[in-house]
Amino acid sequence: MRLPLALAALAAALRLCAEPLPLEALPETFLRGERPDAWPREGLVLLECWARWCGPCLRAMPHLEALHQALKGEGVRVVGVNVWDRATDREILDFLARQPTPPTYDQAVDRAGALPKRLGVKGIPHAIAVRGGDVVWQGHPATLTAEKLRALRDARKPREEAKPDPLAATLALEARADAAAARGDWAAAQALQAQALRAHPLAAKAAPGADPAAGAPALGRLPERPCAQTTAEGDAAPYAALLGEPLPADGLPTLVAYWPNPFWIAKLNWATLASLPDRRLAKALPYPHRVLTVAPAKARPHLEKLLAPLAWRGPGPRFADDVPPGLFGVDGRFNPPFVAYFRGGRLLWKGPLEALPAALRAPTPPATPEAAQAAAKQEEARQEALAGAFRSLRSAAPAERDALLRGLLGEPLPRGWGTLLLPQILATPYQAKDLDEGKRRLDWCLETFKDDPGALEMLLKVVDAWPELALETVPRQSRAAERLAELNDRDDPAYAQAWFTVAAELAARAGEGDRAAALYARALAASPAACRLRQFRAHLPALPTR
Secondary structure, X not given: OHHHHHHHHHHHHHHHHOEEOOHHHOOOEEEEOOOOOOOOOOOEEEEEEEOOOOHHHHHHHHHHXXXXXXXXOOOEEEEEEEEOOOOOHHHHHHHHHOOXXXXXXXXXXXXXXXXXXXXXXXXXXXXEEEEOOEEEEEEOHHHOOHHHHHHHHHOOOOOOOOOOOOOHHHHHHHHHXXXXXXXXXXXXXXXXXXXXXHHOHXXXXXXXXXXXXXXXXXOOOOOOOOOOOOOOOHHHHHHHHHHOOOOXXXXXXXXXXXXXXXXHHHOOOHHHHHHOHHHHHHHHOOOOOEXXXXXXXXXXXXXXXXXXXXXXXXXXXXXXXXXXOOOOOOOOOOOOOEEEEEEOOEEEEEEEHHHOOHHHHOOOOOOOHHHHHHHHHHXXXXXXXXXXXXXXXXXXXXXXHHHHHHHHHOXXXXXXXXXXXXXXXXXXXXXXXXXXXXXXXXXHHHHHOXXXXXXXXXXXXXXXXXXXXXXXXXXXXXXXXXXXXXXXXXXXXXXXXHHHHHHHHHHHHOOOHHHHHHHHHHHHHOOHHHHHHHHHHHOOOXXXXX
């Protein structure tokens, strides 16, 4: 009774793993048997990759020969494929004849190993079962039995039904909206984009009464602080010349950000919009500051088009054709953003944005170049101490690990260290299978790292790797995903939408139906499509008022 059930389960699995293999993948040279002109509609072809120098391949040959003898009259054809072997055709045939159990099944030669390479096979022996041109099984030939091969032969692919694309209606309406915008018909573009949002798959899951076409509320421009009129003397002069205005001399940090790569700006889309210096610095710096962005003049139309729907905060970017070499610490046109950091009209630091020192990202940044230099040295010592402690953590016993963690977490962590330490924080309860302690530490991590998107993302991965904890903390995971979405909202619409959707699905799994609906509504409101709708509305003429 068990065998039919096992075969039925195998057949069900086979329907899920079939993938096409073109006939051209077969070797041209067949030493025994004829190369087929087409894959047989009925039956099964078993290809077995082997080589003379492969001991396990030689030990599998008698088993394959027994399968060949048992099934050769039942529509199962076995073909040995010699791969990665420099022997001549005659040497291969002579080698087979000298085996204790000489195989009588067909043989082909694929010296370059094109067949295993096409299928991603990196080791032999490796058997490949093909039915009707589809690969329905791959694995070690020793695991094959006659019953398994008969099941592979007899399994039938289910009739494939055309599944409608859930986004098809949305995409079609968005294409029409783009066409209307291209001809300047902004009212039609707005109407079509609103229809596209209502047709979005998330719209059916959104909270009742929510209007997905309304989109998220647009961010108004922040009030621009008046720039103190200075003479821009000393190190500020070339930057003032580039901006076309004096740099502010007040105590608020000013960052002149240069985005030199016109290619990436020209190819910008919603998914990469967060790479703009303004957006990345908004996340990196926890204190009030201003960012003055400079970009190549040739990228101006692309950048303005993409910034419009986001109601860009603060002054718009400046555009310049030529930037003096070395002004930002690096002379290059195809590089990530560079930053010159000023305070009180004095240059504190310049270089690539990714290398911005943690001292300048501290809650209270240094006010002078001398203070910045001292903070950088202090930061370097802190990083070295953390690196040493982290190396000790990875090999420490549970009790010692927790003591080290308490010492590390007693002080503010530099950027990025939360992501590294999170797996270690949950390692002790995981190894002890202490689910209650795992929950307590999870809650502590959610509160401690609530403003660190990298740490939150790592936290979700760590929880997912502990199945028992993941099953019992679905609501907590939903709130972590929601917080991730909030941290990315208005900076990266596509990423924010993805995390709001994850949060909604987790809430639905936890039985929080109302909250799930509200999160779906937030996902739709944060989507790039909602931002585009605001862009279209911005072009509509003002309605006359009485």
